[in-house]
Amino acid sequence: MYQEVTTMSIDDNAAPVAGFSSPSGGIDLSANTNACGASPAAVAALARAASGLHLYPARFCEPLTRCLARKFELAEEQVLCANGASAIIEFLLRDLPLGAMALWPWPSFVLYEICAKQLGRDIVVASHRDWHTDIDALLRSCTPTVKLILIANPNNPTGTWLKPLEIERLLKRIPRDVLVAVDEAYQEFVVTDEDTSCRSLIERYDNLVIIRSFSKAYGLAGLRIGYALGAAERIAKLRRHCLPFQVSSLAQEAACAALDDEAHLERSRRENAIERARVSSVLGQLGVAVPPSQANFVFLPLSAELVKDVERLAAAHRLLLGRLLPYGLDSALRVSIGSAPDNDRFLTVIARALQIAKNAALCSSSPSPEARQPS
Numbered sequence: 001m002y003q004e005v006t007t008m009s010i011d012d013n014a015a016p017v018a019g020f021s022s023p024s025g026g027i028d029l030s031a032n033t034n035a036c037g038a039s040p041a042a043v044a045a046l047a048r049a050a051s052g053l054h055l056y057p058a059r060f061c062e063p064l065t066r067c068l069a070r071k072f073e074l075a076e077e078q079v080l081c082a083n084g085a086s087a088i089i090e091f092l093l094r095d096l097p098l099g100a101m102a103l104w105p106w107p108s109f110v111l112y113e114i115c116a117k118q119l120g121r122d123i124v125v126a127s128h129r130d131w132h133t134d135i136d137a138l139l140r141s142c143t144p145t146v147k148l149i150l151i152a153n154p155n156n157p158t159g160t161w162l163k164p165l166e167i168e169r170l171l172k173r174i175p176r177d178v179l180v181a182v183d184e185a186y187q188e189f190v191v192t193d194e195d196t197s198c199r200s201l202i203e204r205y206d207n208l209v210i211i212r213s214f215s216k217a218y219g220l221a222g223l224r225i226g227y228a229l230g231a232a233e234r235i236a237k238l239r240r241h242c243l244p245f246q247v248s249s250l251a252q253e254a255a256c257a258a259l260d261d262e263a264h265l266e267r268s269r270r271e272n273a274i275e276r277a278r279v280s281s282v283l284g285q286l287g288v289a290v291p292p293s294q295a296n297f298v299f300l301p302l303s304a305e306l307v308k309d310v311e312r313l314a315a316a317h318r319l320l321l322g323r324l325l326p327y328g329l330d331s332a333l334r335v336s337i338g339s340a341p342d343n344d345r346f347l348t349v350i351a352r353a354l355q356i357a358k359n360a361a362l363c364s365s366s367p368s369p370e371a372r373q374p375s
């Protein structure tokens with residue numbers, strides 16, 4: 001989402017690719033958007049909303065807030081809608097008391113750092129455990145000046161997921177004046193028999209806020225709409241950072257319709273799960289062990305050299321992958337789960353890059369003809 005799309009160099013001699021899915025004419029597997037597109041119900045709602053463009057939207061997204069409150073069985077005061085989950089993240093960091101610090105695991109969603117830097121907030125990061133968020137590392141890093149802990153769950157860029165029980169372990173052990181914000185932007189893609197969301201913890205922990213997005217499983221990234229759930233007092237504090245009429249009527253109408261379109265959500269979830277399993281399995285067969293992903297992308301720990309080779313080859317095939325330099329990672333890639341043909345294109349590219357690297361390694365390790373001659 002925050003990649004430099006314009007740095008992608010397209011080799012005009014590359015074979016044409018069927019099923020281009022990005023406006024630039026290439027396949028965009030960099031931004032973790034919905035491979036199934038937007039909910040058709042949301043698109044129809046947009047068309048209807050167009051006749052009211054001369055009017056202001058609901059001041060604070062009241063109709064959508066009501067729908068969300070009903071869906072999550074919360075009071076309306078416990079829901080806050082804003083311009084994407086990004087805006088909620090900004091409100092949380094803005095709300096940090098002077099001199100207080102924010103803490104999150106590394107690596108995690110790059111916007112946290114971008115936003116904290118813009119607002120001049122101090123941050124501290126905790127290390128990961130095999131690319132999984134490490135609750136013990138977070139607990140160790142939670143000094144008395146830390147007043148906000150942000151946890152993306154599933155995590156971006158690794159795709160790994162923590163059970164709500166693990167998050168509760170953190171909540172049980174930190175002081176109540178530390179706010180824990182669980183960013184569930186990808187929650188709808190989690191497939192497990194257990195509880196997938198921290199929603200059930202809201203009643204017990206008034207220092208918990210859940211962040212959600214309509215950009216991913218609902219396919220509305222272009223409209224910029226997301227929300228927060230939590231205790232009424234916490235939500236009221238965040239609401240102070242909200243200006244009236246910030247969320248467009250189009251975004252509000254489309255989000256209401258998307259929320260009701262369970263068929264599209266289910267299809268997005270199902271198709272993502274099938275392709276995620278297939279892509280992860282093929283990568284495993286190629287020798288790239290990806291951490292288990294519960295999101296709509298996979299994380300590839302590679303070498304810096306291999307990342308460059310894969311990117312070069314991907315650009316030649318008009319394929320845009322998630323570069324992780326802004327995350328401080330030059331030896332890994334994040335690749336969104338796309339449609340089956342788009343994923344095949346990526347798998348062809350990575351297989352070819354690995355083969356080239358293998359051949360190069362064989363050449364450099366085999367003795368030169370001179371060396372092979374008997375002395």
Ligand SMILES: Cc1ncc(COP(=O)(O)O)c(C=O)c1O
Pocket residue numbers: 001031032083084085086087109152155156183185186212213214215221224225226
């Ligand atoms: C973990 C995480 N949180 C939040 C967001 C931003 O969501 P939104 O588009 O709703 O601002 C993203 C976007 O990529 C993300 O990866």
